[in-house]
Amino acid sequence: MERFYDYFGYGLLSLLFGAHLFGWSFLDKDVIPNVPKDVRDNPGSYRSVYRTHTTWWGGK
Amino acid sequence: MVTFVAQTTGYAVCDACQSMLVRQNMEVSRIGQSAALQEDGTPLMLGSAGAYQKVPFEIIGRIQVQYSFGFWNEWFCLYANGNQGWLGESQGNYFANFQTQVAERLPAFEDLRRGNNIPLNGRLFCVTQKQKAQVIGCEGELPFIMHSGYKAPLVDLKTETVVGATIDYSEDTPLVFIGETVDFDALGFSNLREIEAWS
Amino acid sequence: MIPGRKPAPPVKVKSLQCRACGAPIEIRSGPRAQVIVCAYCDTSMDAQDPTFKILWQYQQQIKFEPLIPIGARGTLRGELLECIGYMRRTVTVEGIDYTWSEYLLYNPFKGYRWLTEFSGHWSFVKECFALPVGPNGMVGVNPPDTAVNYMGLSCKHFQSAEARVTYCIGEFYWHVEKNQRNRVHDYVSPPYVLSAEESADEITWSLGEYVTAKELWDGFKLKTAPPAAVGVAPNQPNPLGNSRILWRNFGLFTALAFLITLFFTMFCPSREVFSKSFQYYANEKEKAQVTENFKITGRPCNVEIDISSSLYNRWAMFNMALINADTFTAVDFGQEVSYYHGVEGGESWTEGDRNSSAVVGQVSSGTYFLRVDPESGTGNSPDTFNPQNPAPGPEVFSYTVKVYRDVTQWLYFWLVVGVLLPLPIIQSIRSASFENRRWMESDHPPVSNSSED
Numbered sequence: 190m191e192r193f194y195d196y197f198g199y200g201l202l203s204l205l206f207g208a209h210l211f212g213w214s215f216l217d218k219d220v221i222p223n224v225p226k227d228v229r230d231n232p233g234s235y236r237s238v239y240r241t242h243t244t245w246w247g248g249k
Numbered sequence: 250m251v252t253f254v255a256q257t258t259g260y261a262v263c264d265a266c267q268s269m270l271v272r273q274n275m276e277v278s279r280i281g282q283s284a285a286l287q288e289d290g291t292p293l294m295l296g297s298a299g300a301y302q303k304v305p306f307e308i309i310g311r312i313q314v315q316y317s318f319g320f321w322n323e324w325f326c327l328y329a330n331g332n333q334g335w336l337g338e339s340q341g342n343y344f345a346n347f348q349t350q351v352a353e354r355l356p357a358f359e360d361l362r363r364g365n366n367i368p369l370n371g372r373l374f375c376v377t378q379k380q381k382a383q384v385i386g387c388e389g390e391l392p393f394i395m396h397s398g399y400k401a402p403l404v405d406l407k408t409e410t411v412v413g414a415t416i417d418y419s420e421d422t423p424l425v426f427i428g429e430t431v432d433f434d435a436l437g438f439s440n441l442r443e444i445e446a447w448s
Numbered sequence: 449m450i451p452g453r454k455p456a457p458p459v460k461v462k463s464l465q466c467r468a469c470g471a472p473i474e475i476r477s478g479p480r481a482q483v484i485v486c487a488y489c490d491t492s493m494d495a496q497d498p499t500f501k502i503l504w505q506y507q508q509q510i511k512f513e514p515l516i517p518i519g520a521r522g523t524l525r526g527e528l529l530e531c532i533g534y535m536r537r538t539v540t541v542e543g544i545d546y547t548w549s550e551y552l553l554y555n556p557f558k559g560y561r562w563l564t565e566f567s568g569h570w571s572f573v574k575e576c577f578a579l580p581v582g583p584n585g586m587v588g589v590n591p592p593d594t595a596v597n598y599m600g601l602s603c604k605h606f607q608s609a610e611a612r613v614t615y616c617i618g619e620f621y622w623h624v625e626k627n628q629r630n631r632v633h634d635y636v637s638p639p640y641v642l643s644a645e646e647s648a649d650e651i652t653w654s655l656g657e658y659v660t661a662k663e664l665w666d667g668f669k670l671k672t673a674p675p676a677a678v679g680v681a682p683n684q685p686n687p688l689g690n691s692r693i694l695w696r697n698f699g700l701f702t703a704l705a706f707l708i709t710l711f712f713t714m715f716c717p718s719r720e721v722f723s724k725s726f727q728y729y730a731n732e733k734e735k736a737q738v739t740e741n742f743k744i745t746g747r748p749c750n751v752e753i754d755i756s757s758s759l760y761n762r763w764a765m766f767n768m769a770l771i772n773a774d775t776f777t778a779v780d781f782g783q784e785v786s787y788y789h790g791v792e793g794g795e796s797w798t799e800g801d802r803n804s805s806a807v808v809g810q811v812s813s814g815t816y817f818l819r820v821d822p823e824s825g826t827g828n829s830p831d832t833f834n835p836q837n838p839a840p841g842p843e844v845f846s847y848t849v850k851v852y853r854d855v856t857q858w859l860y861f862w863l864v865v866g867v868l869l870p871l872p873i874i875q876s877i878r879s880a881s882f883e884n885r886r887w888m889e890s891d892h893p894p895v896s897n898s899s900e901d
Contacts (some may be wrong), residue, residue, distance in 0.1 A: 190875070191690050191693050191694060191697070192696070193695075194694055194697055194871055195697060196870075197868075198697060198698075198700075198701040198868060201701070201705075201864050201867060201868065202701060202704055202705060202708065202864070204449055204864075205705055205708055205709070205860055205861070205864050206708050208857070208860050209708065209709065209712040209856060209857070209860070210712075210718070210746065210747075210749070211749060211807050211809075211810055212748065212749030212750030212751075212809050212810050212811065212854070213750075213810065214750055214807040214808060214809030214810075214857075215807075216781055216806055216809060217781065217782075218779050218780060218781040218808065219779070219781075220777065220778070220779055220780075220782040221769070221777065221779075221780055222775075222776075222777045222778075222779040223776065223777075224769070224771050224776045224778045226775065226776060228738060228771070228819060229738050229817075230728060231535055232734060232736035232737055232819060232821070233734045233736055234740045234822070235769070235778075235819065237575075237767035237768070237769055237780045237782070237819075237821055257671060262750050264454075265451065267838050287479070288459075288478075288479045289479050289480065290459050290477065290478035290479035291459075292459070292556055292557050294455060295453060295455035296453060305600065310520075317649060318621070318649075319480065319482065319621065320479075320621060338562060338833075339558065340480060340559055340621060341555065341556065341559015341560060342559050342575070342577070344577075345497055348502075358704060363588055363589050363650065364588035364589030364590070365588070366585060366586065366588075373585075373586070375579055375585075375586040375588035376588060377588055377650055377651070378650050380649070393460070399546045405544070407577065407578065407579045407586070407588070408579060408586065409578055409579055409580070409581045409586055409597075409599070410578050410599065411577050411578050412578075413577065429801075430577035430578075433558045433559075434558075438557075440455075441557070442455070442456050442458060442459060442667065443455075443458035443459070444458060444459040444478075444556045444557075445459060445460050445461045446461050447555075447556050447557070
């Protein structure tokens, strides 16, 4: 049991180090390639997937 | 025939006739008779050898005593460095001890009770047993002799370590023996008595 | 070596015939035996008497078979020992009888040892030659009911009771008798149990160590099955006693996690790479906006985008995209804020957070810009553009977007601590439960909060 906890602890510490070093994040995100080149002039030409996020609608 | 091995011991018991002898200067005289010792199943005998605190010893004498719980032997040991000591042995337990001068004035035998703490050379000892043990007999060479049938007033004391003591109130001046309980293996015995079925 | 002296004759094995029933009995401890009890007819005889005169005749006894047979030889802890006697003793505590077995083991050179067995739990016992130290010094008389220290081992008082012999067969080195009573005191320091036994002349102390039945059965090469161990023995080692080690390691891991995170805070400090303020108009047709380019440098690590707003009694959802100006790849994510305030019954209340942040991971260095597309409303649906009245309307709230590079997340430190915490807690609870069961049977049972029937 102590050995398992040891491995577990050191494993978590390695993960922690990696998370800090590589900047891992839990963020719920989407990677969208090929954003339209005219987005600077026409911000509306590109719509995020997160639009009409429903939580504020009370979940219904 | 009796052989005196140690330079300074004064007494011996003849192997053949159990006569108790005393040696003064170059003269040997008979002072009494030892009763035959009882068979007590001890693995030790005269001539058994061991070592205590890295100093080898040989057993050259014995006093056999009867307590309420059975037999007790005090084996007289001659050490290779010339020291003389004792090995109390009973029921498979071994107590290496030496007669010691103590600085303190000792209480009388009658005044001691179980549980009393008394200092011996500055160290506290606790009385664990107080008995009049009956002497059965002696053999070999001894620094003092005890007559068979004599009831020796003895007090056993222990400490918080394996160090212990026995006070013999036979004489006007009590004799104090301080020593420690030692494991059989630690004594490294040789020339033990043969015990059938345990060779 | 004394010349000419013959060695003492060997100690011979003797046997006798039971004075009552004639059964052959081998005397295993020779002249050291004081009492011999015939296993067949339960007659006890004086072994020191040349005629082995009868002391007691225990009739109509239920026969108990010792699990380690009398005469069996085995090796325990490096010592060759022979079982020579078996007895059973009982204490009565609060009206309940507890009976245990004791096996007398013998080696003519090393002396006597004992094995005790209770509910399938065994201890290997040796006599002590040092005195334990109690609260009033060396315990020569009156064993205390608190704790004693034996040769550096601290032992807690477990139980004091009067034990009586209820059965005995074989050989013993003292005058054992059925119904003989002795006051017994036990102190424990698992796996050890220190026992004091009071007799008329003295107190005998002995130290027992918990041994598994397997070790005994292997040592004595017994073919039978040992009895199952039931309950928790006073000196049984706690199998979950490692909770202390777990807690120590937890402390160590927490400290290391802290140091690692601190290291990154100090040597990889965060820096602001971009900041811009915006205004939100409820009736703006196209609320989405795009920022200027900004540079993100350094190793691929995180980027934190913080929003602070001046919201009042409304919510806002920011649909964001971090777009790479060279590759035109976007990372889409969202952030939400809300803030409500009111007064009810004289009490002012607030709800929600006007600020939020999102952390985008593993962003390579390069040139980036942000696209921010806010949605906001006072109720369930967001503000919608009213084409009849196309003016954007007054500013409803403003918000500032700040972009930081390489922000050390302390949340991860807390997550590591949180994940490491349950195991030592569980082990401590289980270990405490085990100790509870141990002490339930003692003179000092744990006090429970609930009332007892």
